[in-house]
Amino acid sequence: MFVKLAVKSLLNRKGSALLTLLAMSVSIFVLLGVEHIRTQSKDSFANTVSGVDLIVGARTSSLNLLLYSVFRVGSPSNNISWQSFQAIAANPKVAWAIPISLGDSHKGYRVLGTTADYFQHFSYGKQHKLRFAQGQAFEQVFDVVLGAEVAHQLGYHLGDKLVLAHGIATTSFALHDDKPFQVVGILAPTVTPVDQTVHVSLAGIEAIHKNWQQGGATPSPSSITAGMVGLKSRMATFAVQREINNYRQEPLLAILPGVALSELWQMMGLLENTLRLISVLVLVAALLGLSAMLLASIREREREIQLLRVIGAPPWFLFLLIELEAVLISSLSIVCGATLLYLSLISLGDVLTLQFGLHVSANIFSIHSVYLLLLVILATLIAAAIPSLQAYRNRFNN
């Protein structure tokens, strides 16, 4: 009966209750969305690369190098010569070196030119190696290995032929359609940018650009975008980094992925906190609106409150009644806001992935978000205490 009274009373004030509900829903949407994307992006960034000791590229900011080499975000400022890369790979302290060549795309997905070593040495998350769901690494010039998402989204299977384009736009005029590639392997999902990458051999990349017909000699690349380096001993990291940075023949930059990542956090931290602050302020505004709506309703319902008192309702009943109305609105807002966020993530997830390299799962419920929502309910109770107290001490209660 208590709940029924609260529900019917809200339904009786549909207009203001609905507007308050909308304001609350939007604020919950913003709050949950910011928190979700924040934690997800942090996880997905931190899990993108592991086991790589140094990343080598042309001289630029370490953040820029990290972003384009690992996250495929932004454009490389310059290439490094194949000779320089060979020199680094020949360093006795270096265990392995993987070349990376970027700049082409297939239907909006980045094409990565590399060697078969990539599949052996590159790891992500907590030292997970890349794994083939089907097929194996490329051997021929026109072999291609697809990331899990590329294969899934574009519906490719082993043996399918595809055409690679120069440039990175979804629709590029420079289609290299005289040289179709054949799918020889599909990687298992990693939840990193690898899933959205089309892998070909360096020779394949050269072949696209040099109008080179299949059957001839394998051309060797003149330059690559960047390289990933694994060392024999971690102890040598700084020494090798210094050697590369002081390389005479060409200006090079070597970065430690972990250090660059933490630089990225520092930069993102400010943005994160700003976003959080804004989402909290939006919530506070919505809660104040809720409180104001209820306070106005108390005035409007003075006689109703008086009547309830006369038929024996103690003052705390009235206090709880108003609190319950507030909690009903905010719970319903949580459901609406969360549903809205879920639907947006499902429909916009691909855009986030393609445009920002962010892989955001649609599962928005974690322990963290449950705590956050409990805090919202608590904040609702506090904000509604003002109108509730007003109902508690209306002039009829002496």
Added chain:
Amino acid sequence: MAIDLRDVCFAYPGAPETSILNIKQWTVAGNEHIFVHGASGSGKSTLLNLLSGILSSSGGEVAVLGQRLDKMNAYQRDRFRANHIGYVFQQFNLIPYLGAVDNIQIASQFSKQKKSARLSADIENLLSRLNISRADWHKPSAKLSIGQQQRVAIARALINQPELLIADEPTSALDQPNSDNFMSLLMSLAKEHDITLLFVSHDMSLSRYFDRVDALSEINQSEASSPCL
């Protein structure tokens, strides 16, 4: 004694110098149906609020149904009111967005009386007895006519089987036929349920339904600007 007031004085806490009510002694016997005549501003609402325990007296003894309200705390008085007193106002007796049945159920919520399956049977009996057609039982009460609303208010007041029923100008919003209809239903139900009825009105023509008629001006000896002692 259903009501026994001795040396009761009331002044609002904000203005202790001005007593609103000052009653040496006033009693109402059990099962008595009494008409109290009073113009507005004569301390009528204050008296009724004291008797129902919404207000507490500044001094004196307020005994209702043998219990001393002046010795109870606010919570006990709320419970007492829910359990023993029925109340019908001039208007706004019902929560406008709830139907008749829900309004009556809410009243039973606060009393310790039966919460069993008998409750809905009792509600149905009362509503039928008060000529509220079944089609109107679940309509929001704001959609009922004033006459219907006042009759539902009687049902609401009687659901907890109160020993005392207080009616505060219940017919002044009704036209003559509705008023007559209301009065005859109220009087016969009060008899059937052995209830003490305290009826307050400025309309002397209604006094014909009652065996005892008091004037509030004689009960209340408060004079302008006399403080409570």
